Amino acid sequence: xxxxxxxxxxxxxxxxxxxxxxxxxxxxxxxxxxxxxxxxxxxxxxxxxxxxxxxxxxxxxxxxxxxxxxxxxxxxxxxxxxxxxxxxxxxxxxxxxxxxxxxxxxxxxxxxxxxxxxxxxxxxxxxxxxxxxxxxxxxxxxxxxxxxxxxxxxxxxxxxxxxxxxxxxxxxxxxxxxxxxxxxxxxxxxxxxxxxxxxxxxxxxxxxxxxxxxxxxxxxxxxxxxxxxxxxx
Amino acid sequence: xxxxxxxxxxxxxxxxxxxxxxxxxxxxxxxxxxxxxxxx
Numbered sequence: 001x002x003x004x005x006x007x008x009x010x011x012x013x014x015x016x017x018x019x020x021x022x023x024x025x026x027x028x029x030x031x032x033x034x035x036x037x038x039x040x041x042x043x044x045x046x047x048x049x050x051x052x053x054x055x056x057x058x059x060x061x062x063x064x065x066x067x068x069x070x071x072x073x074x075x076x077x078x079x080x081x082x083x084x085x086x087x088x089x090x091x092x093x094x095x096x097x098x099x100x101x102x103x104x105x106x107x108x109x110x111x112x113x114x115x116x117x118x119x120x121x122x123x124x125x126x127x128x129x130x131x132x133x134x135x136x137x138x139x140x141x142x143x144x145x146x147x148x149x150x151x152x153x154x155x156x157x158x159x160x161x162x163x164x165x166x167x168x169x170x171x172x173x174x175x176x177x178x179x180x181x182x183x184x185x186x187x188x189x190x191x192x193x194x195x196x197x198x199x200x201x202x203x204x205x206x207x208x209x210x211x212x213x214x215x216x217x218x219x220x221x222x223x224x225x226x227x228x229x230x231x232x233x
Numbered sequence: 234x235x236x237x238x239x240x241x242x243x244x245x246x247x248x249x250x251x252x253x254x255x256x257x258x259x260x261x262x263x264x265x266x267x268x269x270x271x272x273x
Contacts, residue, residue, distance in 0.1 A: 020246075034239070035239050035242055036239050036241060039245040042245055042246055042249045046249070087256070091253065091256045095252050095253070098245075098249075098252070099245040099248060102245045103241065103245065106239070106241035203253065207253075210260050210264060211260045211263065211264075214266075214267045214268075215263075217268065218263075218267045218270075221267065
């Protein structure tokens with residue numbers, strides 16, 4: 001298992017290094033924005049990572065709520081994965097907003113605007129930060145149940161963020177992917193996007209697996225302490 | 234100046250790595266903390 005972890009880490013770094021090489025030196029620059037458009041190869045994978053890990057958080061929260069009274073061991077595993085995937089999703093969301101803000105500064109001349117996509121994304125980030133704060137400052141089974149419910153309600157903002165550029169035409173550009181006719185990237189730019197997307201998703205899986213193992217150990221320590229306290233009583 | 238090294242492009246890539254590495258540091262800290270308490 002340890003060897004597999006190191007192999008995964010090495011493969012992740014190799015894919016990311018190649019992704020950087022392809023993004024910076026292989027694919028052509030955009031006709032309108034020039035080399036600035038290469039921000040896309042780190043910006044879009046962050047959103048994909050966010051979508052994947054928030055979806056995982058939702059699935060784990062549903063699993064936790066449905067099995068918590070029947071299968072405690074599975075419920076705790078689901079809860080640990082829910083926490084770790086939410087943390088990773090928050091990190092990706094923060095990176096997506098920050099790289100977007102830097103891009104916006106160069107392309108539009110502003111760091112931030114209360115556009116539909118940006119605002120709904122900020123709200124989404126705040127919801128998951130609130131989820132993590134709840135988990136940080138409360139404990140026990142009730143906290144886990146509350147957190148799972150909050151995660152399910154919080155996820156409702158994800159499709160709104162996705163659809164925001166379709167429903168409201170504000171500052172953010174129209175969707176590049178699945179945006180209908182005349183949307184999409186030039187095929188010559190796709191390799192950079194795919195390499196970076198693969199690399200950053202592999203990175204996310206690697207970090208989440210480490211965080212998950214640490215969280216499981218913390219849960220086991222907590223369980224042992226609870227049993228010891230009962231025995232003393 | 235080489236346009237490829239557009240300062241906003243460098244800033245975006247740097248910020249991405251810095252945030253990821255900060256979170257990786259937090260995970261490593263948690264890993265060490267739980268291993269220490271788990272061993273006791």
